[in-house]
Amino acid sequence: MNEPLDGSALSQYFLLPTDASEAPVTGIWAERRRLASIMRTVIEHLTVADTPESELREAADTLQHLAAQLGAHPRRRKRDDIADTATPMDKHALIDFSPLIGLSNPISPPLELTLDGNTLRGRLRFGTAYEGPPGCAHGGCIAAVFDELLGYAQSLTSLPGMTGTLTIRYRVPTPLHTELHCEARVQRISGRKIFCVGRLYAGETLCAEADGVFLASR
Numbered sequence: 001m002n003e004p005l006d007g008s009a010l011s012q013y014f015l016l017p018t019d020a021s022e023a024p025v026t027g028i029w030a031e032r033r034r035l036a037s038i039m040r041t042v043i044e045h046l047t048v049a050d051t052p053e054s055e056l057r058e059a060a061d062t063l064q065h066l067a068a069q070l071g072a073h074p075r076r077r078k079r080d081d082i083a084d085t086a087t088p089m090d091k092h093a094l095i096d097f098s099p100l101i102g103l104s105n106p107i108s109p110p111l112e113l114t115l116d117g118n119t120l121r122g123r124l125r126f127g128t129a130y131e132g133p134p135g136c137a138h139g140g141c142i143a144a145v146f147d148e149l150l151g152y153a154q155s156l157t158s159l160p161g162m163t164g165t166l167t168i169r170y171r172v173p174t175p176l177h178t179e180l181h182c183e184a185r186v187q188r189i190s191g192r193k194i195f196c197v198g199r200l201y202a203g204e205t206l207c208a209e210a211d212g213v214f215l216a217s218r
């Protein structure tokens, strides 16, 4: 884990670009993302604001009504997400509901990813809903970020797989409400095993690092 995350010898494994399409998202997907973004704000206010009981009751009543309204519609089929969103190369069309990077999923921080050579880079900010120790991110949420980050990096190889083992070393507490950046890359591939490494920083401070072994499907 001490070598730089450049991975230049591994370019052969990367088949697809990962950067999200810059094409503007419109229509139903734009509204899904907007709704998710507002829900994130509601979650943040719920966890930090000293809201009077009457307003909490009113908000809950409003959301109960909204939940019933949204729940009245039939469930979508997965293929519709892909067909409805953008081109097949727009990978965000496939991952808009991811719990970590999905812009249409309010539980995602969201983690923003870009591919820089063979290094996958991410940016995120943990709100209060992700608190573990006071003022710091929950370790399980950090692990989830690494699972997504390393998992996405290995998904860019010719043989993507599922997480087999994910090992996290928490070096210092990770602050909330702070711009964090992270990076990951495929370190090596051995048979069906894809070994990945990653790091998470707050500024120059290394907060946590991860090793992951992913198993390509048979």
Ligand SMILES: CCCCCCCCCCCCCCCC(=O)SCCNC(=O)CCNC(=O)[C@H](O)C(C)(C)COP(=O)(O)OP(=O)(O)OC[C@H]1O[C@@H](n2cnc3c(N)ncnc32)[C@H](O)[C@@H]1OP(=O)(O)O
Pocket (backbone or CB within 6 Å): 088, 091, 094, 095, 147, 148, 150, 151, 152, 155, 161, 162, 163, 164, 165, 191, 192, 193, 213, 215, 218
């Ligand atoms: C245009 C389209 C683009 C699409 C682009 C989409 C991008 C979107 C990116 C999203 C990124 C999300 C990333 C989230 C990723 C998850 O969260 S996946 C969910 C969490 N993981 C799981 O649920 C996995 C559950 N476990 C399993 O299914 C199975 O145990 C596994 C991991 C598949 C392995 O089972 P298996 O294939 O039967 O393994 P087996 O044949 O026994 O062993 C094979 C080898 O692997 C080793 N091994 C087995 N298990 C493990 C293990 N757990 N750890 C380490 N080594 C192991 C064995 O020792 C053996 O080694 P050798 O003897 O060959 O040296």
